[in-house]
Amino acid sequence: MGDLAIISTAKSKDGEQSSIKCPMLNSTNYMVWAIRMRNFLKIHKVWSNVENGTDENDKNDVAIALLFRAIPETLVLQVGELNTAKKVWDAVRARHVGAERVKEARLQTLMAEFDRLKMKDTTKIDDFVGKLSELSSKSSALGEEIEEPKLVKKFLKCLPRKKYIHIVAALEQVLDLKTTSFEDIVGRLKAYEERVQEEDGNQEDQSKLMYSNAEQQSTRDSQDDRGY
Structure with a gap:
């Protein structure tokens, strides 16, 4: 999958159909995905539901739907029973932040080795x-x-x-x-x-x-x- 996923189509002011896209989560891009997804949810006026944990009817459903379309199917199966967008967001974060920290530590070790490398x-x-x-x-x-x-x-x-x-x-x-x-x-x-x-x-x-x-x-x- 690419970095973007098509969410839906909507009519612009001139009546033309336009594709609405959001970032797609993968195994290496969580930090960037979270930043982009937060802005994407703000554009759709549902970030407050994610941030505050409210379950206001339609807005909560929209936020969950957008999140489900922006994460891999395997992850959807793991968080599919959660009933608020905040719970979904927090669950996704919990699964990736730890892995992200491990990845960052490994990367720092790797770059230190790169810097020390000399040819005899x-x-x-x-x-x-x-x-x-x-x-x-x-x-x-x-x-x-x-x-x-x-x-x-x-x-x-x-x-x-x-x-x-x-x-x-x-x-x-x-x-x-x-x-x-x-x-x-x-x-x-x-x-x-x-x-x-x-x-x-x-x-x-x-x-x-x-x-x-x-x-x-x-x-x-x-x-x-x-x-x-």
Whole structure:
């Protein structure tokens, strides 16, 4: 279901039919839903019934009907026997506020972990990006989207400075990091990582060759000194 539910149709002053919509409650949007729903009920002149718990005939029935259309069917079954809009409102709140607080606590823990995350010199870019993506996915599941510019900034900031400072400085000069996608930045850094690994491998091979040649020369010199 979306964030809006069609409640009914009504005639405007010029006689045309118009759809009246209200926010739809889901597992992650209770706080925002409550604010929007409160205003929606005020527009329909029935919020006072919810707030005060009065059961004034038609107004109470209208408030309950609007609430029932703005919550999932499973929740309707749980609160369907309540006879005032206030009782329905309070029951919905009780079922979500606790869950909302738990979600908020988890989100705070997750963002603290995100802030502390650093990339070690020996960590591969793929491994670090996997961790960043995992935290981003968990955050989204809790209702908090980590925007791409923030991911890009975090990624570049966490790279080992000594190893990546030159490529990061170059990217900051040629790219607009506010509009560059996370995947683009990751792709560029992975290509750089591969080149660095190739150069390190070549240098290691050259060092081994030089060491081997030096050993052979030392052996020959030693043999010459002995008169062999």
